[in-house]
Amino acid sequence: MVDAAEVLAGDARGVARALTLVERGGREAEELLGALRGRLGHARTVGITGAPGVGKSTLVQALGIALLHGGARVAVLAVDPSSPFSGGALLGDRVRMPDFLERGGVVRSMATRGALGGLAVAASDALDVLDAAGFDWILVETVGVGQDEVEIAGEVETVVLVTVAGLGDDVQAAKAGVMEIADIFAVNKADRPGAEGQVAAIEGALAMAPAGSWRPPVIPTSATTGEGVARLATAIADHQRFLEGPGLREEARRRRARRRVERLVAALVRERIGGAQRAAFAAVLDEVGRGLLDPYAAARRLLRGIGEGEG
């Protein structure tokens, strides 16, 4: 059993169990999340995204330590389906992030796709658990390659896109639609040649884009030496202050709510047509296939069936 009171008290074991529960999904997870409702909104959330190997984990650790030094409670959620730590997620993270953990940070990795709605749903629910547990900062590491990962980056308030010189991954990122969601660019491995050119290239691309009310800064960092990490932390704080502008946080919350609910509606429909409505689904597919029913009428009929089947 997972006790909402333990989560709200920030109890480490309770939080760990709650994260496992929401990753798995199901009714008990839904009940827990319901019990946490109304206790959310304290945490500041930051996404660190980018191609594999650019130094996201190293940068998250350096950032996390910088924030811990400021006296904040910091949690890291690493969402990486490409490198699951089977059964030993925490151990795997402990090995990777010793400095951060030594200083009281909390790390959790998530690789499995939850029961309903996949990884983006599970990650979003995990954010709620960590928020309710009282963390001041939640850093979310995602590999910026798939649609899921782009969606998860969209769940956080401040998105840092990490690139390195010479990978051409800025082009990949632009293709995957990540460039538009970045609030801050970090050009990591700046201890190596080419970083300045990369900074200039991104700044050039940004100058072509229509100027919004927030202009994303482009910051050279070296996660391994720590150079530029303080500047990155300052840029994140600046962006968080920017979000205090009239209505911005409310608007962001509504956008996130909309995405979450839309995702769940789509997931529930998919679950029903593969489950309780399976026979009705097969029947309309047959009719559409034989030209007896058009797909629009079929979809409406199915939706009515799902609606009637739900309490």
Ligand SMILES: Nc1nc2c(ncn2[C@@H]2O[C@H](COP(=O)(O)OP(=O)(O)O)[C@@H](O)[C@H]2O)c(=O)[nH]1
């Ligand atoms: N030279 C250099 N290497 C780095 C830097 N940041 C990370 N690395 C190295 O790059 C490799 C991948 O780092 P990691 O943080 O695991 O990348 P991720 O896949 O994006 O999470 C590791 O060997 C790091 O030590 C940096 O700023 N400079």
Ligand SMILES: [Mg+2]
């Ligand atoms: Mg990593």
